[in-house]
Amino acid sequence: MEKVWLEAQSNIKKVLTPQTYNTWIKPIRFHTLTDDNLTLEVPSKFIKEWVTEKYLPMIVEAISSLTSVKYQIEFKITEKIPLESKPVDNFTPVIKDNEPSKETNKNIDITANLNPKYTFDSFVCGASNQFAHAASQAVASNPASNYNPLFIYGGVGLGKTHLLIAIGNHIKENNKKAKICYYSSEKFMNEMINCLRYKKMDEFRNKFRKMDILLIDDIQFMAGKEATQEEFFHTFNALYESHKQIVVTSDKFPKDIPGLEERLRSRFEWGLIADIQPPDIETKIAILKKKSDLNSITLPNDVALFLASSATSNVRELEGMLIRLGAYASLTGSEITLNMARDILKDIIVEKTKDITVEMIQKHVAEHFKIKVSELKSDKRLKTFVVPRQIAIFICRELTKSSYPEIGEKFGGKDHSTIIHSVKKIEKQMANDLEIKNIVENLKKELIT
Numbered sequence: 519m520e521k522v523w524l525e526a527q528s529n530i531k532k533v534l535t536p537q538t539y540n541t542w543i544k545p546i547r548f549h550t551l552t553d554d555n556l557t558l559e560v561p562s563k564f565i566k567e568w569v570t571e572k573y574l575p576m577i578v579e580a581i582s583s584l585t586s587v588k589y590q591i592e593f594k595i596t597e598k599i600p601l602e603s604k605p606v607d608n609f610t611p612v613i614k615d616n617e618p619s620k621e622t623n624k625n626i627d628i629t630a631n632l633n634p635k636y637t638f639d640s641f642v643c644g645a646s647n648q649f650a651h652a653a654s655q656a657v658a659s660n661p662a663s664n665y666n667p668l669f670i671y672g673g674v675g676l677g678k679t680h681l682l683i684a685i686g687n688h689i690k691e692n693n694k695k696a697k698i699c700y701y702s703s704e705k706f707m708n709e710m711i712n713c714l715r716y717k718k719m720d721e722f723r724n725k726f727r728k729m730d731i732l733l734i735d736d737i738q739f740m741a742g743k744e745a746t747q748e749e750f751f752h753t754f755n756a757l758y759e760s761h762k763q764i765v766v767t768s769d770k771f772p773k774d775i776p777g778l779e780e781r782l783r784s785r786f787e788w789g790l791i792a793d794i795q796p797p798d799i800e801t802k803i804a805i806l807k808k809k810s811d812l813n814s815i816t817l818p819n820d821v822a823l824f825l826a827s828s829a830t831s832n833v834r835e836l837e838g839m840l841i842r843l844g845a846y847a848s849l850t851g852s853e854i855t856l857n858m859a860r861d862i863l864k865d866i867i868v869e870k871t872k873d874i875t876v877e878m879i880q881k882h883v884a885e886h887f888k889i890k891v892s893e894l895k896s897d898k899r900l901k902t903f904v905v906p907r908q909i910a911i912f913i914c915r916e917l918t919k920s921s922y923p924e925i926g927e928k929f930g931g932k933d934h935s936t937i938i939h940s941v942k943k944i945e946k947q948m949a950n951d952l953e954i955k956n957i958v959e960n961l962k963k964e965l966i967t
């Protein structure tokens with residue numbers, strides 16, 4: 519059976535990356551076979567948990583394809599399994615671009631690797647993130663005093679990492695000697711496993727316990743990883759007791775993270791818990807404006823509104839759309855316009871505007887100007903009717919796919935040239951008159967949201 523296991527291993531090797539294979543599958547050895555139970559040896563509890571979670575079906579399949587038997591697999595922890603003489607380089611399976619770059623186990627870098635783009639200056643504060651922003655600033659200005667630990671939680675792409683790193687950058691700017699460590703919890707875990715395998719746990723522990731500021735991203739990743747939580751718990755205690763600042767982020771409130779040990783949960787609740795909510799449309803527009811300035815992209819207001827009113831609240835996705843438009847505009851030497859944005863992003867943005875009808879616009883505009891829909895559609899030449907009518911026609915052209923004749927038809931049977939005239943008139947007025955521009959943009963925003 520040992521031979522079967524070796525063959526199964528070499529088949530598994532063909533489908534995994536060398537790094538994954540070397541880390542998780544290669545160290546596994548055949549142990550015993552009794553009836554339908556196949557016991558394999560693994561070098562640590564952690565590898566056992568990880569392999570069980572991620573690779574068990576693959577292992578069962580690899581063995582059954584050789585033996586036609588679906589064995590019950592058990593893992594036995596045997597620390598004596600010989601390890602390779604050299605640690606596996608670049609062990610971390612996933613590295614976000616803002617995380618510390620490639621590291622080898624030999625070279626445990628204790629300097630912070632903080633993305634300089636993520637500062638308080640580049641963060642837009644709105645109602646949705648005000649509390650987390652204020653808490654982060656308070657911690658950055660006065661570490662390890664009032665809010666320790668700081669626990670920031672919120673949905674995907676809402677700016678948790680940005681705030682976490684902004685804290686680090688701010689502290690670093692004011693105290694060049696501060697030892698700041700930014701790690702995702704996944705990286706923390708991977709490095710820990712590597713150190714466990716190569717008997718370098720003292721080095722690992724010392725590294726973290728020497729820090730003044732420990733910034734740990736995505737703590738929810740530790741859920742269910744007992745050994746990692748255990749290690750993190752001791753690191754946490756050591757730092758907390760020496761009055762060092764700890765900040766963690768998560769996609770959930772501590773008590774909603776399944777598989778998070780009670781003792782860690784209660785420690786997170788000792789400090790301040792701050793949430794980030796999805797941004798409202800104004801904050802989304804402000805973020806897009808800030809990002810377009812930072813990336814030297816000229817983003818017209820109507821396009822910002824179009825992007826902001828897309829279904830997504832994920833700021834990373836919004837940013838992605840902006841960068842895509844910026845790249846297209848720069849490669850084709852054109853300006854960003856609403857039509858271009860609609861075209862380029864048609865697969866990404868499910869337009870909310872598709873449900874907006876001419877009738878809805880007429881009703882909304884008439885209500886805004888306190889006139890009747892029949893007056894809006896009429897031929898009356900009084901200014902109190904003409905301006906709202908032209909605005910309504912302009913918005914119909916912007917937010918619906920109706921043609922000029924179709925719009926004319928719904929405005930009391932007007933000729934398409936009248937409709938074109940109205941659209942041009944409003945375009946011109948918006949360029950020269952801020953008040954008209956604001957009225958039109960607000961009406962559009964109200965209709966879209």
Ligand SMILES: Nc1ncnc2c1ncn2[C@@H]1O[C@H](COP(=O)(O)OP(=O)(O)OP(=O)(O)O)[C@@H](O)[C@H]1O
Pocket residue numbers: 640641642643647672673674675676677678679680681736769805808833834837
């Ligand atoms: N209020 C904001 N102001 C400026 N930029 C923001 C804001 N919120 C989010 N961003 C930007 O959105 C992108 C995603 O943010 P970040 O990575 O911090 O999200 P996250 O909440 O950590 O996401 P995840 O849950 O995936 O880890 C980053 O480029 C960040 O700069």
